Amino acid sequence: MKALEPFYQQMGIREPALRQAIEKHGFVTAHVAQERLIKTGEYIKVLKILLQGRVRVFQESEDREILIYYLSQMETCTLSLSACFGDCQSTVSAIVESNQAQVLNIPVRYVTDWCHQYPSWNHFTIDTFRHSYQVLMESYSMLAFKTLNERLWEYLTNNACPSTNNVVLMSHQQIANELGTTREVVSRLLKKLEKQQRIRLGQKSIQIIYSS
Amino acid sequence: MKALEPFYQQMGIREPALRQAIEKHGFVTAHVAQERLIKTGEYIKVLKILLQGRVRVFQESEDREILIYYLSQMETCTLSLSACFGDCQSTVSAIVESNQAQVLNIPVRYVTDWCHQYPSWNHFTIDTFRHSYQVLMESYSMLAFKTLNERLWEYLTNNACPSTNNVVLMSHQQIANELGTTREVVSRLLKKLEKQQRIRLGQKSIQIIYSS
DNA sequence: ACATACCTGTGACTTTTGGCACAAGTGGTC
DNA sequence: GACCACTTGTGCCAAAAGTCACAGGTATGT
Structure with missing residues (x-):
C-alpha cells in the first residue's frame, strides 16, 4: 500500500514486519464531507488514523458542542487509541470536515499487541498520548481562566490563514460550536x-487585522 | 526496599531486573504538609510516584486555581511522566495535602529506557496516560457544559466521606480553588x-444530606 | 485576655454569558 | 421570480458568575 509510506515516515515506523502487519490487518476506508466517523456512546473497535483530509473531534451535550481537537494528515485519533487499551465507549464525536478523507483502520487487539512487539509502534503510541494530553491540558486551562472574548480572539488568530490575507472562513455558528x-x-x-x-x-469570513 | 513492594504489586511490575533498576536509580524522598513538589514553570528532571500520602495537582493563573487531579497512594504524576518524554516545563503545581508524603523519584532518562526494556513498565506508562487522559476529558466536559452549581454539587458528593457521615472537611476558599x-x-x-x-x-465542614 | 489569622455571610453592584424573537441579507435552485 | 435554507444583526431580558466592602465568628498562641 503506497498510501501508507508517508505515515510510516512521519511516525518513524521502520520494522518491515510491522509494516507488513499493518498492511495485513489494517484496512483503508474513504469518507465524504460531513460523514460521522465516530459517534458518542459508540463502542470503538478500530484505531483510526487519518491518512488524508481533516476531521473534527468534539464533545456534545444537548444543543452545545465543544472542540477537542482537529485531526490533520497522518494524525491519530487519541481517543480511539485510548479506547483500544480497555474497551470502552466513545465520549466524543468525529466528523469529516474536508471534501473527502482517507482513514487507516486497525482492529484494537493488534494495537496493544504491537506495542509489545515493535518499539517504533510503542513509541508512536506513547507520543500520541503525550501530545494529546498536553493539548487538552492547554484547552482546559484556557476554558478555566480566560473569558470567551479572549478565547475567541485566540481561536481566530490561530485559525486565520496567512495565505488568504488572514481570513477565517467560518460561520458564527461554527465558531460557537468550537468554543462551546x-x-x-x-x-x-x-x-x-x-x-x-x-x-x-x-459573509462566512472574518479577516484579522494586525495593527502592529 | 520493602516500601516499594505495594507499588510493584499494584502496577504489576514483576521483572526482577526492573525492580533492581528501580531500586538502584530511584530514590525515595519524604515531604511534609503544604510542601510544593512541583512548581509551575519548573523543569522536570524526575518522574514522581507517590508512595504514601495525598498530593493535589492544580493549575494556577494569577489569583485563581483549578484542580487537575489528586494523587493518592501509589499513583503517578502523569504530568511529570509526560514531561519525561520530551523535556519541558511544568504547567502545573503540586502540593502535599496530607500530613506527610513519601515520593519515589526516578530520573527521566530511565523512564524512557525502561519502556523499551520492560513490558510491565511500558504497560504502566501507557495505562497512566490512558487513565489520566480520560479523567481530564471528563473534567473538560464538565467545565464546558455544566454550571458551577452542578459542578459544586458533583464535587461535594464525590468527596464526601461516607465513614464520617458524608462530610466534606474543607473551607469555602479551598473548594473555590478546586473549581476554579x-x-x-x-x-x-x-x-x-x-x-x-x-x-x-x-465550620470547615459540609454535610451532604441524601434525601433518598 | 488580647492579638492575629482565618473563616463565613451577605448586601450591592458589574460583567459575562445565555435565550428568545424577529428582521434583513445571501445564495442557490426549480 | 419565488422559494428555501442559511447567515447575520440586534433589542430585550434573565441567569450566572465575579468584585468590592464590610461585619462578625472561630480558633490559636502568648
Whole structure:
C-alpha cells in the first residue's frame, strides 16, 4: 500500500514486519464531507488514523458542542487509541470536515499487541498520548481562566490563514460550536472586535487585522 | 526496599531486573504538609510516584486555581511522566495535602529506557496516560457544559466521606480553588444548597444530606 | 485576655454569558 | 421570480458568575 509510506515516515515506523502487519490487518476506508466517523456512546473497535483530509473531534451535550481537537494528515485519533487499551465507549464525536478523507483502520487487539512487539509502534503510541494530553491540558486551562472574548480572539488568530490575507472562513455558528457557546454570543463579540478595528466581518469570513 | 513492594504489586511490575533498576536509580524522598513538589514553570528532571500520602495537582493563573487531579497512594504524576518524554516545563503545581508524603523519584532518562526494556513498565506508562487522559476529558466536559452549581454539587458528593457521615472537611476558599472560581461565589451557592436542605453547613465542614 | 489569622455571610453592584424573537441579507435552485 | 435554507444583526431580558466592602465568628498562641 503506497498510501501508507508517508505515515510510516512521519511516525518513524521502520520494522518491515510491522509494516507488513499493518498492511495485513489494517484496512483503508474513504469518507465524504460531513460523514460521522465516530459517534458518542459508540463502542470503538478500530484505531483510526487519518491518512488524508481533516476531521473534527468534539464533545456534545444537548444543543452545545465543544472542540477537542482537529485531526490533520497522518494524525491519530487519541481517543480511539485510548479506547483500544480497555474497551470502552466513545465520549466524543468525529466528523469529516474536508471534501473527502482517507482513514487507516486497525482492529484494537493488534494495537496493544504491537506495542509489545515493535518499539517504533510503542513509541508512536506513547507520543500520541503525550501530545494529546498536553493539548487538552492547554484547552482546559484556557476554558478555566480566560473569558470567551479572549478565547475567541485566540481561536481566530490561530485559525486565520496567512495565505488568504488572514481570513477565517467560518460561520458564527461554527465558531460557537468550537468554543462551546451559542451563536448570538459569538455574533456580538465579533461585532465588538470589528468596532475595535481588530477584525473585518463578511459573509462566512472574518479577516484579522494586525495593527502592529 | 520493602516500601516499594505495594507499588510493584499494584502496577504489576514483576521483572526482577526492573525492580533492581528501580531500586538502584530511584530514590525515595519524604515531604511534609503544604510542601510544593512541583512548581509551575519548573523543569522536570524526575518522574514522581507517590508512595504514601495525598498530593493535589492544580493549575494556577494569577489569583485563581483549578484542580487537575489528586494523587493518592501509589499513583503517578502523569504530568511529570509526560514531561519525561520530551523535556519541558511544568504547567502545573503540586502540593502535599496530607500530613506527610513519601515520593519515589526516578530520573527521566530511565523512564524512557525502561519502556523499551520492560513490558510491565511500558504497560504502566501507557495505562497512566490512558487513565489520566480520560479523567481530564471528563473534567473538560464538565467545565464546558455544566454550571458551577452542578459542578459544586458533583464535587461535594464525590468527596464526601461516607465513614464520617458524608462530610466534606474543607473551607469555602479551598473548594473555590478546586473549581476554579472565587470564595464568595462558593459561599453563596452553598447557602442556597443549605436552604434547599441538601447540605448542612458548619465550620470547615459540609454535610451532604441524601434525601433518598 | 488580647492579638492575629482565618473563616463565613451577605448586601450591592458589574460583567459575562445565555435565550428568545424577529428582521434583513445571501445564495442557490426549480 | 419565488422559494428555501442559511447567515447575520440586534433589542430585550434573565441567569450566572465575579468584585468590592464590610461585619462578625472561630480558633490559636502568648
